[in-house]
Amino acid sequence: EDQVTQSPEALRLQEGESSSLNCSYTVSGLRGLFWYRQDPGKGPEFLFTLYSAGEEKEKERLKATLTKKESFLHITAPKPEDSATYLCAVQISGGSNYKLTFGKGTLLTVNP
Amino acid sequence: GAGVSQSPSNKVTEKGKDVELRCDPISGHTALYWYRQRLGQGLEFLIYFQGNSAPDKSGLPSDRFSAERTGESVSTLTIQRTQQEDSAVYLCASSPRAVLPRLSSSYNEQFFGPGTRLTVL
Numbered sequence: 001e002d003q004v005t006q007s008p009e010a011l012r013l014q015e016g017e018s019s020s021l022n023c024s025y026t027v028s029g030l031r032g033l034f035w036y037r038q039d040p041g042k043g044p045e046f047l048f049t050l051y052s053a054g055e056e057k058e059k060e061r062l063k064a065t066l067t068k069k070e071s072f073l074h075i076t077a078p079k080p081e082d083s084a085t086y087l088c089a090v091q092i093s094g095g096s097n098y099k100l101t102f103g104k105g106t107l108l109t110v111n112p
Numbered sequence: 113g114a115g116v117s118q119s120p121s122n123k124v125t126e127k128g129k130d131v132e133l134r135c136d137p138i139s140g141h142t143a144l145y146w147y148r149q150r151l152g153q154g155l156e157f158l159i160y161f162q163g164n165s166a167p168d169k170s171g172l173p174s175d176r177f178s179a180e181r182t183g184e185s186v187s188t189l190t191i192q193r194t195q196q197e198d199s200a201v202y203l204c205a206s207s208p209r210a211v212l213p214r215l216s217s218s219y220n221e222q223f224f225g226p227g228t229r230l231t232v233l
Contacts, residue, residue: 004154032220034221034222036224041226042226042227043116043203043205043224043225043226043227044155044203044224045224046221046222046223049220049221087154087155089155091220096168096170098143098145098160098162098168099145099157099160099168099171100145100147100155100157100222101154101157102147102154102155102156103154104152104153104154105154
């Protein structure tokens with residue numbers, strides 16, 4: 001069964017304190033790995049898609065990386081507005097390759 | 113342009129009642145998805161529509177759940193005889209097409225609506 005596990009469940013950082021969120025996955029074949037940001041009371045907002053091991057993508061203070069077993073979302077010098085739940089999801093190769101299988105998310109709190 | 117919209121934003125109902133949730137996808141998006149997000153859980157896939165193809169209903173948790181979509185427009189998710197375990201946020205997403213070659217990564221991106229929070233008393 002395809003599984004996505006995110007760690008930690010919650011993370012508190014001081015403003016400017018860099019850190020990383022982890023997403024490990026076990027799938028039959030990876031088509032793509034997605035990162036989303038979700039603010040309270042809102043739907044997930046797309047951040048990145050990664051397709052191949054070794055691929056990296058950046059957006060402002062965020063950088064996502066991918067290996068054959070996991071992905072990291074690196075947050076450099078975070079600000080309070082980066083506080084949100086970060087969701088990781090995978091799309092698998094094969095017949096139902098449109099589905100996203102999500103992890104439970106990491107709740108990030110950045111204190112000023 | 114307008115994003116995915118959902119209505120109502122909140123719905124409180126009594127156990128045993130039927131509810132209908134609505135999703136308006138982004139104009140021109142042929143693929144539409146429903147997900148459920150229960151407290152402390154990851155988003156769960158419910159159903160997928162792609163153009164005029166038969167929908168993938170494999171994620172629907174029971175026969176009390178059904179969904180319809182007319183063409184490439186509005187979709188409704190209906191839950192009959194609601195139970196307390198149906199309480200969750202129901203999210204709708206749309207994308208331009210279900211799957212395209214990796215060169216066009218934006219076409220695989222699913223754009224989510226704000227969700228409908230359903231509470232069954």
